[in-house]
């Protein structure tokens with residue numbers, strides 16, 4: 424029994440060791456990626472279905488690993504969030520976004536650029552100051568920038584977040600509640616934070632045309648958003664049926680494959696120029 428225990432223990436040791444090594448190597452790969460500026464923005468248009476014009480775009484990170492392999496956020500964002508590396512990734516991403524979109528003469532449009540942040544970032548005024556400085560130094564107007572803050576993760580200090588959001592507001596930057604309805608805090612966040620819009624998660628949009636008996640959840644989120652006087656954006660719109668349903672229920676800002684996938688800069692710039700005509 425003693426020997427079997429010993430062997431088992433050794434295996435556990437090996438497995439744990441393997442996991443630690445893998446994590447460590449992901450950590451250093453991300454760090455290298457930050458230095459080499461391998462994190463690049465993709466842009467997904469958000470459409471105003473009322474006039475079929477672009478309301479703005481969401482910036483979605485892609486990891487151009489070793490300049491040859493494109494890695495999507497699901498494979499590194501969870502770790503980047505946990506380890507805090509997300510802060511440096513975001514800074515690289517914002518820098519790049521501002522340079523690319525400035526070159527399109529973005530300022531002349533009225534389009535919004537929506538950037539994802541994790542709660543931790545919004546609780547850190549110093550790091551947000553740096554981001555705001557970057558924005559002010561660019562040709563993009565602060566009122567053309569919005570931050571999306573996911574409800575999947577909770578804030579540790581809601582008061583701090585509230586004060587940073589007020590600071591951003593004072594600069595003209597709005598904050599949107601992302602993945603609304605999927606997480607911990609819709610009600611308390613909306614009660615305590617100065618949020619301007621609500622992004623309805625794909626999970627609820629998916630119900631349209633597939634699980635119609637569950638549509639009361641989507642309908643309630645929409646009613647809630649209306650009552651709160653918030654701007655609403657639906658994400659993950661894939662079909663005409665979904666788009667029509669949302670429009671009929673007053674949600675005219677829509678984002679999803681039905682309109683466009685996230686695009687790399689060259690494609691997005693064509694899309695943007697076409698839209699500006």
Ligand code: C2E
Pocket residue numbers: 467482483484495496497500509513516539540541573601602658659660661678679680681685
């Ligand atoms: P999210 O913020 O909810 O972003 C929407 C995700 O849905 C994106 O996935 C987008 O490509 C995808 N999507 C958009 N329309 C459709 C559609 O019609 N059908 C389907 N099936 N998917 C659609 P992506 O780019 O893989 O990003 C996944 C998540 O990773 C994001 O979810 C966000 O939580 C996180 N993320 C992405 N970029 C960043 C970033 O720069 N910073 C942070 N903190 N998180 C990011």
Ligand code: CA
Pocket residue numbers: 481539571601
């Ligand atoms: Ca988002």
Ligand code: CA
Pocket residue numbers: 601602622624658
């Ligand atoms: Ca979202």
Ligand code: CA
Pocket residue numbers: 602624625658
């Ligand atoms: Ca989502």
